[in-house]
Amino acid sequence: MASLKRMSKKELKLTMEALTEPPLKIIVGGQDKQTFFVNKEVICSFSDFFAAACKKEWACGRANTVTLAEENPETFAIFVSWVLTKSLESAATLQSLPSREDDFHGKDGRRSAIKRGVQLVECLGISESLLCHEFHNAVMDELLTFMDILSDAKESFVICLPQVVKMIYNVSPAGSKLRRLLLDASLWMTIEALNYWLIDHQSDYPREYINDVLSDTFGRLKRHGDCAPRPFTRFACNYHKHPDQPDSYTCTGINMTT
Structure with missing residues (x-):
């Protein structure tokens, strides 16, 4: 070869x-x-x-x-489709989203959104296993876009659902870009939402996640006096990996602020 x-x-x-x-x-x-x-x-x-x-x-x-x-064959199929086309949407196994904002609020739309979120998290997990940083960055861009769409549809909570959080903690190590995104998303949520997810449903979440949220919240308040901006309004490179690039490298990832 x-x-x-x-x-x-x-x-x-x-x-x-x-x-x-x-x-x-x-x-x-x-x-x-x-x-x-x-x-x-x-x-x-x-x-x-x-x-x-x-x-x-x-x-x-x-x-x-x-x-x-x-590994999950459906998730691996998404990876192979991306390798061959450099497009996640070319994968027939990737759950599509409703075409209209209103459709997110029905049971089927919400189920589709949750499945797509889970699949994207699984894709980030497989990017770790297969040591493919380019795929990680492509999926991260798609996840940020996905969260932005959900925000417009008032369904931002999807990434903070217990089943999604558990998966994130299963597929990513401490200090990873994926956990950073989850914590940023968690801290962006309103106090009422945090009350619901982390107090009323505390037993549904990994203890490590609860500790991370509390530690991050107090740390940010001490440093800045507030919590977090919407993660999907930040430059996507904040959540990318570029281990082999020189200091002069300029990321070509999406800029969510434009």
Whole structure:
């Protein structure tokens, strides 16, 4: 196989070997597993995990087969669709949103919003597992846009629902950009909403989240005298990862303030 040097989609040039060798076999999921066949050179150019797993030093590299037993096949399909098209919306498995603001307030609209929020959080989780910072940043931009849309529809609470918060704490480490976004969103909510979610329903939330919210709230009040701006009105790069970029790098992510 050709060199697996990380490249952006614009820089990626497929070798003759990449176009003629068998695709990488990827088995995803536990009981309800799905098998994917993806061009090895393409997926390795985006994911440090696959770049390492496909080396001949490893059995999976020699067998040209990688197993991801802990991942959700639907979420992985979104990742592969993004790798091939650089668009999240190209993934048929990503839940679409109602086209009109009023539709969010019905049971079906709210269910769709919750499912999309959960899927985006799962995508951020898989970006951590597969070591793909570009995918993380693309999903983070979409999550911020999603929250902005929900805010206009008066449904901002979705990211702070217990099932979403639990998932965020399961898929992201302490100090991660995703947890930072959740805390910013939590502190932006009104006192009444915080009362409802964190006091009346305290037992539904991870204890670590409750502690983080309280610690962050007091810390911000001490430093600034107020809590937080709406996270989706900040420059998206606040929640991005650019570990391999030089100091002179300028983020091309969306600017939510414009």
